[in-house]
């Protein structure tokens with residue numbers, strides 16, 4: 001198993017600022033709230049959910065860029081949170097992220113060649129000539145010619161910058177790539193090219209891919225399995241191809257345009273975050289047209305309803321029992 005995540009939790013405590021103009025009490029944002037999943041070698045695992053649902057925080061926690069409040073992450077059997085410095089360095093080679101703002105993190109003063117050389121230098125790989133060959137090969141893998149080495153990021157289009165960021169992640173030959181919103185902000189044609197490129201890398205190099213997006217169409221196109229995330233929790237998990245036909249959770253069905261949701265309170269970020277803290281029951285209660293008595297009092301657990309298909313919804317569990 002490439003990755004095994006069990007009951008992962010990451011809660012942010014936002015403290016009251018006594019100097020703030022308006023009073024806000026301390027509150028807790030349950031950005032990742034008991035998430036479990038496993039990703040097989042060579043699989044494309046998609047995570048989809050609206051803005052603020054916790055996708056990026058989940059990725060950062062899996063990568064051990066933040067310490068979780070609880071739970072475990074195992075990568076090829078090794079406990080990521082128990083790794084020592086040397087093991088962590090190896091883990092950082094094997095598992096590479098491309099974050100949603102990756103192209104804006106390319107230093108505009110550096111040439112693309114210098115940007116791409118950095119990870120090789122950090123890991124002490126090769127001499128100057130072999131490093132240059134590896135950089136040219138990495139650019140080739142993302143369909144950019146070696147002439148791009150001499151350019152600055154400001155001389156590239158958004159799509160080209162995104163591909164340079166991807167080339168940087170691929171340089172260390174990772175086994176697992178975590179791509180956070182790889183197509184956001186790109187026009188439809190360039191988005192499709194980016195997705196095809198990722199799938200090509202999976203096919204040719206056996207790369208395992210976690211594909212994160214707020215856009216269900218993007219994830220459905222590429223993923224073998226899809227997890228739908230809502231307010232820090234996975235609410236449904238199923239195989240990619242049949243997902244639209246078999247979607248059960250009211251939120252997933254809303255994302256596929258199969259049913260409506262109740263008009264919510266306005267999605268002001270602060271209000272939404274307080275709900276993360278205040279809700280005892282189902283996180284979708286405020287918008288769900290089907291809610292039952294149980295939905296107010298207990299968060300529904302993610303339960304398997306058929307092989308490979310799990311859903312967290314009291315109404316669906318009631319249907320499964322009858």
Ligand SMILES: Nc1ncnc2c1ncn2[C@@H]1O[C@H](COP(=O)(O)OP(=O)(O)OP(=O)(O)O)[C@@H](O)[C@H]1O
Pocket residue numbers: 012013014029031049050051052053054055056057058100214273
């Ligand atoms: N460092 C932080 N401190 C406090 N709260 C945070 C922090 N980082 C994220 N959050 C909050 O955690 C929640 C999840 O954020 P996250 O960035 O993981 O969402 P996301 O699903 O990636 O959203 P998007 O689609 O907009 O990228 C949000 O409510 C956000 O405001």
Ligand code: SF4
Pocket residue numbers: 249250251282283284285288289290291292295300312313314315316
């Ligand atoms: S648990 Fe209840 S409120 Fe939540 S999605 Fe299911 S029916 Fe709706």
Ligand SMILES: [Mg+2]
Pocket residue numbers: 055056057100180
């Ligand atoms: Mg995000």
